[in-house]
Amino acid sequence: MSHRPFPGLRAPIVQAPLGGGPSTPELAAAVSEAGGLGFLAAGYLTPDALRGDIARVRELTGAPVAVNVFCLTEAPVDPAAIAAYRRRLEPEASAQGAELGEPRFEDDAFAEKLELVLAERIPIISFTFGCPSRDVIERLHANDVSVWVTVTEPDEAAVATRAGADALVVQGIEAGGHRGSFDDRDGVGELGLLALLALVRQVSELPLVAAGGIGDGSAVAAVLAAGGHAAQLGTAFMLTPEAGTSAPHRQALRERRPTGLTRAFSGRRARGIINRFQAEHSGDAPVAYPHVHHLTAPLRRAARQAGDAEAINLWAGETYALAQELPAGELVERLSADARAALERALGSAWR
Numbered sequence: 001m002s003h004r005p006f007p008g009l010r011a012p013i014v015q016a017p018l019g020g021g022p023s024t025p026e027l028a029a030a031v032s033e034a035g036g037l038g039f040l041a042a043g044y045l046t047p048d049a050l051r052g053d054i055a056r057v058r059e060l061t062g063a064p065v066a067v068n069v070f071c072l073t074e075a076p077v078d079p080a081a082i083a084a085y086r087r088r089l090e091p092e093a094s095a096q097g098a099e100l101g102e103p104r105f106e107d108d109a110f111a112e113k114l115e116l117v118l119a120e121r122i123p124i125i126s127f128t129f130g131c132p133s134r135d136v137i138e139r140l141h142a143n144d145v146s147v148w149v150t151v152t153e154p155d156e157a158a159v160a161t162r163a164g165a166d167a168l169v170v171q172g173i174e175a176g177g178h179r180g181s182f183d184d185r186d187g188v189g190e191l192g193l194l195a196l197l198a199l200v201r202q203v204s205e206l207p208l209v210a211a212g213g214i215g216d217g218s219a220v221a222a223v224l225a226a227g228g229h230a231a232q233l234g235t236a237f238m239l240t241p242e243a244g245t246s247a248p249h250r251q252a253l254r255e256r257r258p259t260g261l262t263r264a265f266s267g268r269r270a271r272g273i274i275n276r277f278q279a280e281h282s283g284d285a286p287v288a289y290p291h292v293h294h295l296t297a298p299l300r301r302a303a304r305q306a307g308d309a310e311a312i313n314l315w316a317g318e319t320y321a322l323a324q325e326l327p328a329g330e331l332v333e334r335l336s337a338d339a340r341a342a343l344e345r346a347l348g349s350a351w352r
Contacts, residue, residue, distance in 0.1 A: 172196050197227050271318070
């Protein structure tokens, strides 16, 4: 393999992309400067906005920073179910003084973002929601770009390995935000992280980046001991000053409510802190992504601006209570040091 899957990584900490708001160039730069790997989220951005983020992150650091891109395939949806959900949400939108958006499929400007990654010579690109074709991966390799693919099932890991991926982001069910599954069906991609790591190791020899519910150094140590080459943390960075997390979302992360999977906000399974909207609408939301995302986006934007945490998606992993309000670079250093100490304690106490 001529392209290294982990260029410049001094600490075993990867920042999850955190698309939809919390992702910022400042966060990615701070993580990479501290020896981890920062990510820019391309999801939901226009190509021009992504280009601006890349330019900004390069003003802040010369360390490698990666980019995450959605890899979406259009699947059949039920227009009647989407229309019924729209009618259900009309009072919500009215209460926020907003108009619901138009549900539609789009591939999030996949081709344009791919060209941008190549033109900007980004060292690592990761894909979520699917695996790109072998032709796409070979083109990235020809331009010295390492390819990571998010997987939630051993079968997905096998597909990504055959396609030529350089590393796998192994996402357990504990993770906050959207499930990275290739196929968004209930019961698919719902394995716990440690079990998933063990099963993926059976079908692939690629380096594994463990993701899902990793909130402190002990958890980083655990996934390294379980075969991960690095740990990817998302929610842990959402209270850092560099993150673009909204004020109502930040406040919710300081509270202690349960999380759950829902399609209520986007039409795709995602883990968030259970608020009123999630509790009231999860049972009626259709399987339709990104259709429902576009439908609810104006409603959520208005609620966010109004500071209404009960009507926005509060994406968070199961261990969000462990999130610390520290600068991102300091958090990387603390997580790395705590992981090393945890491993040493484990070795010292084993088999006594």
